[in-house]
Amino acid sequence: xxxxxxxxxxxxxxxxxxxxxxxxxxxxxxxxxxxxxxxxxxxxxxxxxxxxxxxxxxxxxxxxxxxxxxxxxxxxxxxxxxxxxxxxxxxxxxxxxxxxxxxxxxxxxxxxxxxxxxxxxxxxxxxxxxxxxxxxxxxxxxxxxxxxxxxxxxxxxxxxxxxxxxxxxxxxxxxxxxxxxxxxxxxxxxxxxxxxxxxxxxxxxxxxxxxxxxxxxxxxxxxxxxxxxxxxxxxxxxxxxxxxxxxxxxxxxxxxxxxxxxxxxxxxxxxxxxxxxxxxxxxxxxxxxxxxxxxxxxxxxxxxxxxxxxxxxxxxxxxxxxxxxxxxxxxxxxxxxxxxxxxxxxxxxxxxxxxxxxxxxxxxxxxxxxxxxxxxxxxxxxxxxxxxxxxxxxxxxxxxxxxxxxxxxxxxxxxxxxxxxxxxxxxxxxxxxxxxxxxxxxxxxxxxxxxxxxxxxxxxxxxxxxxxxxxxxxxxxxxxxxxxxxxxxxxxxxxxxxxxxxxxxxxxxxxxxxxxxxxxx
Numbered sequence: 120x121x122x123x124x125x126x127x128x129x130x131x132x133x134x135x136x137x138x139x140x141x142x143x144x145x146x147x148x149x150x151x152x153x154x155x156x157x158x159x160x161x162x163x164x165x166x167x168x169x170x171x172x173x174x175x176x177x178x179x180x181x182x183x184x185x186x187x188x189x190x191x192x193x194x195x196x197x198x199x200x201x202x203x204x205x206x207x208x209x210x211x212x213x214x215x216x217x218x219x220x221x222x223x224x225x226x227x228x229x230x231x232x233x234x235x236x237x238x239x240x241x242x243x244x245x246x247x248x249x250x251x252x253x254x255x256x257x258x259x260x261x262x263x264x265x266x267x268x269x270x271x272x273x274x275x276x277x278x279x280x281x282x283x284x285x286x287x288x289x290x291x292x293x294x295x296x297x298x299x300x301x302x303x304x305x306x307x308x309x310x311x312x313x314x315x316x317x318x319x320x321x322x323x324x325x326x327x328x329x330x331x332x333x334x335x336x337x338x339x340x341x342x343x344x345x346x347x348x349x350x351x352x353x354x355x356x357x358x359x360x361x362x363x364x365x366x367x368x369x370x371x372x373x374x375x376x377x378x379x380x381x382x383x384x385x386x387x388x389x390x391x392x393x394x395x396x397x398x399x400x401x402x403x404x405x406x407x408x409x410x411x412x413x414x415x416x417x418x419x420x421x422x423x424x425x426x427x428x429x430x431x432x433x434x435x436x437x438x439x440x441x442x443x444x445x446x447x448x449x450x451x452x453x454x455x456x457x458x459x460x461x462x463x464x465x466x467x468x469x470x471x472x473x474x475x476x477x478x479x480x481x482x483x484x485x486x487x488x489x490x491x492x493x494x495x496x497x498x499x500x501x502x503x504x505x506x507x508x509x510x511x512x513x514x515x516x517x518x519x520x521x522x523x524x525x526x527x528x529x530x531x532x533x534x535x536x537x538x539x540x541x542x543x544x545x546x547x548x549x550x551x552x553x554x555x556x557x558x559x560x561x562x563x564x565x566x567x568x569x570x571x572x573x574x575x576x577x578x579x580x581x582x583x584x585x586x587x588x589x590x591x592x593x594x595x596x597x598x599x600x601x602x603x604x605x606x607x608x609x610x611x612x613x614x615x616x617x618x619x620x621x622x623x624x625x626x627x628x629x630x631x632x633x634x635x636x637x638x639x640x
Contacts, residue, residue, distance in 0.1 A: 120222060127190045131156065133215055134185045149209065150253030150285060154187040154306060162250065163191040165374040166304040169238050169331055170247050175200045179245040179296060181232040181252070181289065183207040185216045188249045189225065206232045208253075230509055233268055233288055237295035244298040247252070251306040252289035257282050268292075276624070277323065280316035287311065287320055290353075294327065297357045303328075309335055309349040312394035321390035328355040330366040330385070335395060337378075338373045360385045364558035368397040396597055412615030415563040419533065419611055420556035421449075421477070421524045424511035429478045429521070430557070436476065440493040448554040453532040453546065458550045459584070467553030468525075477555065479521040526553045527562030527571075528580060529587065534559070534608050535595075543594050544607050547587040549580055561614055594618060 121129075134153050138146070144249060146152070170176055176196065180188050183205035205220075205227040207213035217227045228235075237245050240288070257265070265281060268288045272279050286307050297303055311317035312335070322507055324330055334352040352374060364385040371378030383397050386617070411417065423429040430449060447459060450456055451473045462470045480487070480494070487495040498519055501507065512518040535544030556562055573579055598613045 123190065123193045123223075126134060126219060126223070127156070127194070129219060130185050130187070130190055130216075132300060133219065134187075137185070137212055148255070148259050150255035150259075151184070151209070151212070152251070152254055153184055154251045156187055156191070158306070159187040160191040160194065161187060161373050161375065162304050162306065162352055162354075164195050165332075166249065166302055167192075167195055167247065168276075169302050169354070171300055171358060175202070176247050177201070177245045177298075178203040178205075179248045180204075180250055181206045181248070181293060181296070182250050183216060183227060184212050186220055186225075186249075186446065188251070188507075190285055192247075192249070193223065196445065200408060201392075204228070206230055206235070206597070208232070233271075233285075237292075240583065241298060244301065245296055246298055246301045247304075248293055248297050248301065248430050250289065250293070252286040254308060255285035257284055260285060277319060279319050282314075283316040283319070285314070290320060291323060294357070299357055300356045302331075303355055303357065305353045307351055307353060309351045309395065311353065318390045321388075321394060324353070325356075325360065325385070325388055325390060327359065329358050329360045330355050332367050332369065332374065333394070333397070334369045334374050334377060334492065335371075366397075368394075393598075409619045410615060411563075411617045411619050413566070414569050414619055415529070415565055417611040417615050418524065418527075418562050418564070420558045420560040420562055421522050422511055422558045423521060424515070424518075425506050426505050426557060429519075430475050430502070431478065433474055433476075439497050441497060442477070442491070442493070444483075445494065446476035446477060447479055448552060449475050449477040450530070450548075450550070450554045450556050450560065451475055451556065454561045456548065458548070459546075459588075460581070461552050461554065463552035469550075469552035469554045476584050478519060479523060481517065481520045481598040483517070524555050524562065525564075526550060526555055529563035529584065530556050530557065530560045531563070531587075531609075531614070532559065533561055534606060545609060547584060549584040551580075561609065561611060 138153065139270065141151070149338060167176075178189070178192055178200070178201055180186070183189065184207065189203060192201075201224075203223070203225045205216070205225055207216065207227065207229060208231045210229050215230045217225075217229075220227065221547065242322070260268075269281070272291055275291075275294075279291070280286060286305075290307065291304055293303065303547050308357065311320045331354040332352070333354075336350050337470060366380040366385055366388060367380060369377035369380045381397065388394070388397070429490055436443075436446065448468045450461065450469060451471075455473050456471065458471055464470055468474065478497075482491070484498075487498065501519070506512060507518040515521075520591075527548055530550055531545045533545045535546070550556075573583075585633070594617055595609065595614075596607055598616055
């Protein structure tokens with residue numbers, strides 16, 4: 120019989136071979152991202168220390184793949200007796216994995232874990248459940264499937280947002296497969312700690328289980344070569360937290376040797392708050408209770424429905440014989456805009472090299488056919504390309520009209536990168552033109568009070584720009600959401616919560632704002 124080391128060598132070769140036989144899109148739609156062997160071993164060895172019954176362990180991996188966790192488990196139990204079950208939805212991976220591990224006693228079932236009936240008897244449940252669940256985004260989950268999953272959880276008193284990824288359903292449904300006092304270890308995306316739909320997961324972790332460790336990897340330390348997602352390890356025991364319990368949050372490095380470790384009292388954790396901050400050794404102190412939301416109305420830019428079609432260059436406008444009657448200036452994406460101040464020409468158009476225009480028209484097809492034949496011909500080309508059938512276009516009347524988003528005085532990138540927490544991930548731009556922006560930007564509209572102050576003080580907009588770009592990077596990073604490769608994202612509500620105390624102090628308008636706070640409300 121082959122040794123475990125020999126089988127692991129075969130498994131890694133098998134994983135590479137099988138992965139190469141699928142396109143990246145195919146694996147992305149099914150959320151198939153293999154667990155790196157070193158990481159699998161780190162999680163298994165750490166979590167096994169908490170299994171109360173160290174002998175004859177009942178092992179379960181409900182998203183088995185080729186068996187990275189199972190291989191690490193066999194190498195960690197020192198020959199002790201065990202029972203092992205694996206569940207894999209895709210026969211493409213499951214059948215070769217079954218052939219590889221069958222002699223070790225593994226019972227591998229080719230099935231959809233989310234549709235299986237959990238064991239009824241306590242003795243048939245598992246002491247040790249470990250899983251890297253499929254990272255399938257909500258828009259890749261069939262609507263009927265999503266309704267089925269939501270209803271299954273509803274019977275258990277759990278309400279899940281329609282925006283939740285498949286991994287959320289996996290974690291919550293697995294509860295009935297674990298023995299009382301059993302250990303469960305999960306490798307899941309970091310996003311659950313910060314997004315709204317993650318609240319159900321955090322509620323579950325606080326109210327139904329005892330948290331042993333939450334370990335967050337550094338954003339630039341991407342665990343999966345083929346998925347730009349930052350990962351978190353969540354380990355818990357199936358029993359309720361003691362009222363005096365503390366939850367260890369670690370960050371960076373490994374489970375065994377993290378760079379930072381901070382214990383948070385269980386009672387201090389709030390499922391409605393962002394948990395990614397819990398592993399920070401030091402949180403920047405708030406200097407003032409005023410935020411950017413007190414100074415600006417912040418909105419996401421326009422989702423056009425198809426940028427390649429609705430956004431045109433001057434060359435494309437000439438090529439199609441279009442006039443500027445229904446074309447409005449729009450800024451290019453952040454990576455193509457080098458200027459920090461966008462000045463305007465006499466028509467309000469931005470004075471930049473890459474001049475672009477957004478098609479926005481609410482006239483009827485009959486009127487366009489009669490009075491704007493070139494534009495109508497361009498729209499017919501869009502119909503041939505099935506542009507009107509896109510999700511956003513189907514929700515607009517007419518389909519070639521746009522959401523109204525006037526030019527904003529300040530804009531910043533919606534997504535930024537930062538690898539050292541010192542580089543500014545979100546660059547702010549002063550926009551003196553009439554150009555609107557796409558949803559790759561955040562648009563900042565001054566509140567009535569700030570607008571009045573700007574009108575009285577020419578040049579103040581430049582000072583505000585300097586102060587915006589001087590906001591400490593850690594403030595922006597801590598408020599945002601982190602993804603793989605050091606990529607951060609800030610939604611309008613998150614940007615609005617950024618402390619603006621230093622900006623107000625520098626502008627010497629704090630007292631005036633205090634007196635006229637009602638204008639913000």
